[in-house]
Amino acid sequence: MEWKAKWITNSNEIGDVCPVFRKDWAVSERVAKAELVITALGVYEAFLNGQRVSQDVLMPGWTAYDKRLQYQIYDITELLHSENRLEITVGKGWFSSPMPGWMDTADKARREKRPRGVLAEIRLSFENDREEVIATDASWLWGESRIRFSELYDGEFCDACFVTEKWEQAAVLDWSYEILIPQEGEPICEMECVSAKEIIRTPAGEVLIDFGQEVTGYVEISLAAKAGDMVSILHGEVLDKAGNFYNENYRSAKAALTYICRDGQQRWHPELTFFGFRYIKLEEYPVEPALDQFKAIVVYSRIRKTGTLKCSNPKVNQLFSNIFWGQKGNYLDVPTDCPQRDERLGWTGDAQVFVKAASYNYDVERFFRKWMRDMAADQRENGAIGQVIPDYLPEGGPSSAWGDAAVIIPWQIYLTYGNRKVLKDQFASMKKWVDYITSATTTPYLWTGGEHFGDWLGLDAPIGSYKGSSREDFIATAYYAYSTGILIKAGKVIGQDVSEYEKLYRNIVKAFRKAYPEYKTQTEHILAVHFRLAEDPQKTADDLAERILADGCQIRTGFVGTPYILHVLSEFGHNDLAYALFLREEYPSWLFSVRQGATTIWEHWDGIMENGDFWSPDMNSFNHYAYGAVADWVYEKAAGICLLEDAPGFSRVRIHPMPDKRLDWLEASIETRNGKIRSCWKYEDHGIRYEISVPVEAEIQIGQKVMIVKPGEYIFWD
Numbered sequence: 001m002e003w004k005a006k007w008i009t010n011s012n013e014i015g016d017v018c019p020v021f022r023k024d025w026a027v028s029e030r031v032a033k034a035e036l037v038i039t040a041l042g043v044y045e046a047f048l049n050g051q052r053v054s055q056d057v058l059m060p061g062w063t064a065y066d067k068r069l070q071y072q073i074y075d076i077t078e079l080l081h082s083e084n085r086l087e088i089t090v091g092k093g094w095f096s097s098p099m100p101g102w103m104d105t106a107d108k109a110r111r112e113k114r115p116r117g118v119l120a121e122i123r124l125s126f127e128n129d130r131e132e133v134i135a136t137d138a139s140w141l142w143g144e145s146r147i148r149f150s151e152l153y154d155g156e157f158c159d160a161c162f163v164t165e166k167w168e169q170a171a172v173l174d175w176s177y178e179i180l181i182p183q184e185g186e187p188i189c190e191m192e193c194v195s196a197k198e199i200i201r202t203p204a205g206e207v208l209i210d211f212g213q214e215v216t217g218y219v220e221i222s223l224a225a226k227a228g229d230m231v232s233i234l235h236g237e238v239l240d241k242a243g244n245f246y247n248e249n250y251r252s253a254k255a256a257l258t259y260i261c262r263d264g265q266q267r268w269h270p271e272l273t274f275f276g277f278r279y280i281k282l283e284e285y286p287v288e289p290a291l292d293q294f295k296a297i298v299v300y301s302r303i304r305k306t307g308t309l310k311c312s313n314p315k316v317n318q319l320f321s322n323i324f325w326g327q328k329g330n331y332l333d334v335p336t337d338c339p340q341r342d343e344r345l346g347w348t349g350d351a352q353v354f355v356k357a358a359s360y361n362y363d364v365e366r367f368f369r370k371w372m373r374d375m376a377a378d379q380r381e382n383g384a385i386g387q388v389i390p391d392y393l394p395e396g397g398p399s400s401a402w403g404d405a406a407v408i409i410p411w412q413i414y415l416t417y418g419n420r421k422v423l424k425d426q427f428a429s430m431k432k433w434v435d436y437i438t439s440a441t442t443t444p445y446l447w448t449g450g451e452h453f454g455d456w457l458g459l460d461a462p463i464g465s466y467k468g469s470s471r472e473d474f475i476a477t478a479y480y481a482y483s484t485g486i487l488i489k490a491g492k493v494i495g496q497d498v499s500e501y502e503k504l505y506r507n508i509v510k511a512f513r514k515a516y517p518e519y520k521t522q523t524e525h526i527l528a529v530h531f532r533l534a535e536d537p538q539k540t541a542d543d544l545a546e547r548i549l550a551d552g553c554q555i556r557t558g559f560v561g562t563p564y565i566l567h568v569l570s571e572f573g574h575n576d577l578a579y580a581l582f583l584r585e586e587y588p589s590w591l592f593s594v595r596q597g598a599t600t601i602w603e604h605w606d607g608i609m610e611n612g613d614f615w616s617p618d619m620n621s622f623n624h625y626a627y628g629a630v631a632d633w634v635y636e637k638a639a640g641i642c643l644l645e646d647a648p649g650f651s652r653v654r655i656h657p658m659p660d661k662r663l664d665w666l667e668a669s670i671e672t673r674n675g676k677i678r679s680c681w682k683y684e685d686h687g688i689r690y691e692i693s694v695p696v697e698a699e700i701q702i703g704q705k706v707m708i709v710k711p712g713e714y715i716f717w718d
């Protein structure tokens with residue numbers, strides 16, 4: 001695109017205050033169409049004649065800004081008057097907030113120094129065919145806005161009494177045009193509203209508002225106040241054992257809001273930041289709080305819900321709800337680990353383990369296409385993939401199972417939605433990742449050496465470690481094989497010569513089998529079977545089952561083993577054990593957190609322990625979706641909706657429900673690119689009743705019986 005606009009910025013330093021840029025203009029002719037093309041260095045909120053130009057928020061979103069910056073185009077025809085004023089306020093957002101919060105790096109210091117700026121064009125088409133462009137340049141004015149502070153971790157401070165008195169000419173900024181790309185991802189929007197459920201007065205004398213649900217977004221307050229009255233709010237996810245406010249687990253993120261009221265009835269919410277929270281604490285509040293003064297506005301990428309999961313057990317239904325909320329709370333332009341503490345980064349491992357469930361729950365094709373391009377853009381010269389994307393930890397080395405996101409995610413997005421383009425676009429990056437491992441390992445055909453996260457948060461971790469006991473080289477090599485295998489399949493789909501990688505794959509498998517004749521942990525067994533590396537997968541799965549029983553019928557896995565454990569059990573004749581783990585309510589289990597009151601998925605199986613103590617303040621997010629990956633087992637095994645590799649996008653489907661009588665019934669559906677698939681089973685007096693509807697030809701297996709059916713709705717009994 002040809003840009004007339006110049007990048008502009010504030011002409012002098014104003015510290016943390018957010019600048020507002022302004023343009024006044026008049027139109028005398030009849031306008032056929034008016035558009036605002038806009039982007040910013042930071043996050044912006046644009047108002048035309050006092051009205052927001054769109055429902056999108058926190059735009060232009062988060063990309064690998066040094067290489068890619070999205071611009072948006074909004075139709076503003078309806079907002080135009082004869083005299084017009086456009087005002088654009090810019091906050092630091094992801095562009096220059098001090099991220100990550102828990103350590104100082106040279107790259108963070110570099111990003112913090114970046115200026116805030118705007119690039120915008122108002123494109124007017126008149127009915128008489130004349131066209132005019134009003135573009136940002138030195139004629140635009142800027143001033144200090146009423147947003148006196150705004151950062152991602154620390155929150156926002158808005159002084160509604162502040163009046164911008166000094167307007168100065170904007171400075172033209174030398175910044176790249178090459179990085180500009182049209183909006184690629186799903187825009188970030190205000191998607192839902194959650195009303196306040198309860199006003200709590202805690203034993204410590206605090207006043208809290210409970211929204212009853214952990215969300216990501218911000219609170220909106222409506223109150224009548226006097227000019228200068230102050231509102232001051234902190235955010236928290238859970239209460240402590242005594243029922244008091246708690247947010248030590250946000251670590252250095254202050255997650256604070258301050259608002260100085262103006263006179264009269266008013267409504268306010270922060271504009272350029274967000275929080276992860278269920279509770280807010282009113283540190284200062286000028287009037288008697290009432291529930292209807294508070295709303296939680298839920299903000300996430302505009303992804304469409306495509307999956308449903310329901311069953312007869314209310315606790316399991318709460319788990320399903322937690323999984324969906326966990327996804328919404330962390331799919332804010334980038335798949336993040338968590339939305340609350342001084343982190344909120346695009347951790348590749350978390351995204352990778354959850355992508356399959358994510359792609360059934362919601363339509364995330366566009367969301368991931370964009371993020372994958374950022375991944376490719378931020379891929380290091382040697383092919384390494386950073387721990388987070390956008391790569392805000394460039395000093396950190398790549399880890400197995402994290403960097404493998406480069407291969408696993410495009411493959412899953414291709415399988416779920418059937419669009420080969422994602423493979424074409426990502427293939428070079430996928431290949432570079434596999435080649436990176438080949439070049440980085442200290443032992444050919446294994447992945448030895450390097451720094452890895454291992455089976456992160458595995459329950460078999462030695463005291464004092466976050467990493468489970470599975471051998472790092474074992475996991476790394478297993479993923480090396482897995483990614484190489486996917487690369488081969490992907491290459492074949494798009495007609496690439498992959499013979500070299502086929503040879504590599506055979507060698508990795510051979511080397512793996514030789515190096516690891518025994519499996520020492522649950523996760524090692526799981527990977528060996530799930531990645532089809534074990535010579536005897538049935539025996540390995542049987543050994544796994546035995547081991548789980550010996551471990552007290554408990555899961556000992558972390559981020560790496562957990563997503564696959566139930567799949568392996570169900571596939572290899574241990575479906576009853578899979579259900580036993582799935583339905584277990586004591587620690588450690590998925591339902592333990594439900595019993596402890598979770599409304600999203602926790603980072604730790606024991607984020608809040610049986611006795612009410614917290615796991616630790618240091619690494620204890622209550623909205624970390626990774627373990628929610630269990631949803632894909634529910635779709636694929638419990639309900640039996642199987643995505644076939646030779647029928648991407650569910651162009652054909654296999655349905656093989658695996659019921660268990662500890663549930664009376666279960667139902668799952670997915671709205672696929674080829675129509676809606678639904679599978680439901682129910683225990684009745686004279687057997688199990690199955691209701692299955694398929695929009696495509698399907699192979700249906702009920703018990704031992706297999707049949708091929710045409711699109712339609714079916715009822716079977718077993």
Ligand code: BGC
Pocket residue numbers: 337338343347349350453456624
């Ligand atoms: C994040 C994780 C992430 C991990 C890497 C944590 O701080 O929150 O979810 O994957 O670091 O080990």
